[in-house]
Amino acid sequence: MSTLTRPHELSHLGVLEAEAVHIFREAVAEFERPVLLFSGGKDSIVMLHLASRAFAPAPIPFPVLHVDTGHNFPEVLTYRDLAVKRAGVRLLVAGVQQYIDEGRLHERADGTRNPLQTVPLLDAIRDNRFDVVFGGGRRDEEKARAKERVFSLRDEFGQWDPRRQRPELWSLYNGRHRPGEHVRVFPLSNWTELDVWQYIDQEPIILPSIYFAHRREVFRRGGMWLAPGAWGGPRDGEPVEIRSVRYRTVGDMSCTGAVDSTARTVPEVIAEIAASTLTERGASRADDRMSEAAMEDRKREGYF
Numbered sequence: 505m506s507t508l509t510r511p512h513e514l515s516h517l518g519v520l521e522a523e524a525v526h527i528f529r530e531a532v533a534e535f536e537r538p539v540l541l542f543s544g545g546k547d548s549i550v551m552l553h554l555a556s557r558a559f560a561p562a563p564i565p566f567p568v569l570h571v572d573t574g575h576n577f578p579e580v581l582t583y584r585d586l587a588v589k590r591a592g593v594r595l596l597v598a599g600v601q602q603y604i605d606e607g608r609l610h611e612r613a614d615g616t617r618n619p620l621q622t623v624p625l626l627d628a629i630r631d632n633r634f635d636v637v638f639g640g641g642r643r644d645e646e647k648a649r650a651k652e653r654v655f656s657l658r659d660e661f662g663q664w665d666p667r668r669q670r671p672e673l674w675s676l677y678n679g680r681h682r683p684g685e686h687v688r689v690f691p692l693s694n695w696t697e698l699d700v701w702q703y704i705d706q707e708p709i710i711l712p713s714i715y716f717a718h719r720r721e722v723f724r725r726g727g728m729w730l731a732p733g734a735w736g737g738p739r740d741g742e743p744v745e746i747r748s749v750r751y752r753t754v755g756d757m758s759c760t761g762a763v764d765s766t767a768r769t770v771p772e773v774i775a776e777i778a779a780s781t782l783t784e785r786g787a788s789r790a791d792d793r794m795s796e797a798a799m800e801d802r803k804r805e806g807y808f
Contacts, residue, residue, distance in 0.1 A: 517703050521554065524691040526675065527654060528558040528638070531689045532565060534679045535636040539596070539629075542568035543576075544584030545754045546711055547640030547692060550700055552591055553709055554691060555638075567594040569637075571625045573617035573756040574601035575735045580754050583712040596632070598624035615736030616758040626662040629686055636679065636687045644696045645783060654693050660684035697752070697784050698777050705770045716773065717750045717765040728761030752777075752784035 514522060532538055540555060542548045548568075555564050568588055572581075588595040600620050603609040609620050629637060643650045653669050655677040670678045679687050692700070704711065722729040722745060723738040729749055730737055735758040738744060749762035750773070767773040 517699065517706055520695055520699055521557070521703070523675070523694065524551075524554045525558040527677070527689060527691040528555050530677055531636050531638070531655075531679065531687075532559075534677075535687070537632065537634050538566040538636045538638065539632065539634045540564075540566060540568045540638040541571070541640065542584065542588065542595070543570055543754070544580040544587065544712060545640070546700060546704065546715060547642065549587065549709060549711060550703060551638060551640050551691060552587065552593075553707065556591060564591060564593050567596055569596045569598065569625075569628055569634075571621045571628070572597050572599045572601070573621060574599060574604075575617055575733065575757045577712075577714055577731070577751075577754055577757060577760075579712045579714045596628065598628040600624055614758070616756055617735075618756045618759055622662075629662065634686060635681070636689055638689050638691060640692055641688075641690045642692050642695050642697070642700075652688075652690060652693065654690055655679055656688040656690065657681060658686050658688060662686075664688075698774065701770065701774045701777060705774060708770070712754070714751050714754060717748050717768050719746055720749050720762065721745070722747055722749060722762055729763070730761055731757050733757045 540548070540551060542552060552564075552568070555566075559565060570584060585595070600609065600617050603620070603624055604611060609623060611617075612619065628634075641652060643652065651666055651669070653672050655670065655672065656664065657668055657670070658664055660682075672678075681687055695703075703709075721732055723732060723742045724730075724745075725737065725739075725742060729747065732738055732744055735756075737758065747762075747764060748766055750765040750767060751760065751762050754760055765773075765776060767776045
């Protein structure tokens with residue numbers, strides 16, 4: 505076959521991008537009220553970028569939703585607000601703190617609020633009548649997420665039942681659902697952490713500074729470097745140190761640990777991840793260590 509007739513060959517990242525763009529377009533064509541979960545973390549940042557690419561030159565045709573624990577890293581919240589303004593999308597915030605103030609949720613003894621996100625999330629979906637919710641879950645993150653289809657049905661209570669998973673042969677996605685149900689859609693399902701960072705490098709995409717090595721006050725708990733804060737750390741016997749760290753994932757400060765690092769650029773982070781033997785959640789998310797089935801239990805309750 506001559507070079508003139510040879511079909512265009514996409515790179516590995518090009519294939520992943522094309523798949524994600526296809527997923528966004530399919531979902532928007534099939535559903536009436538989409539929303540994208542956006543926390544200011546790297547996966548949701550990449551999703552927002554892909555959504556912009558999927559519908560350009562038109563604006564992104566749906567709002568973004570952040571379930572705010574009230575214990576978020578300030579750098580990430582600042583980035584979140586700038587990012588949505590730059591993208592021209594509407595930001596909706598469901599706050600855990602408001603639920604606690606109103607007595608609808610109660611603080612946990614361990615101080616972490618990640619498990620408390622489920623109720624505000626499900627209420628926001630119900631109140632806004634969202635029928636499809638885009639999330640940044642990837643199958644390489646954790647074994648419960650590895651079970652997910654790209655289109656994942658949730659019942660009228662927002663719960664996930666792995667027995668109701670649908671086949672997705674030949675990239676055919678089934679979004680049928682009954683009144684009250686909704687579908688979670690994961691455009692990054694087939695991406696890995698390394699893919700995400702290589703795509704960030706390729707585009708390039710700006711990230712919050714927290715993802716790169718910086719000097720920060722941290723203390724040791726449960727084998728993790730946590731940031732001091734009003735959430736309840738440190739306790740007696742947990743001395744605060746200043747170390748060069750970065751975050752592989754961001755979430756509630758009470759359960760998101762930093763890792764020792766000197767990686768200050770995207771290529772340096774890529775090299776560091778390529779050499780790592782731990783997943784990002786396994787290395788830095790205490791909420792996933794609560795039990796062997798911690799994530800799956802929360803997914804069944806309506807968590808992402």
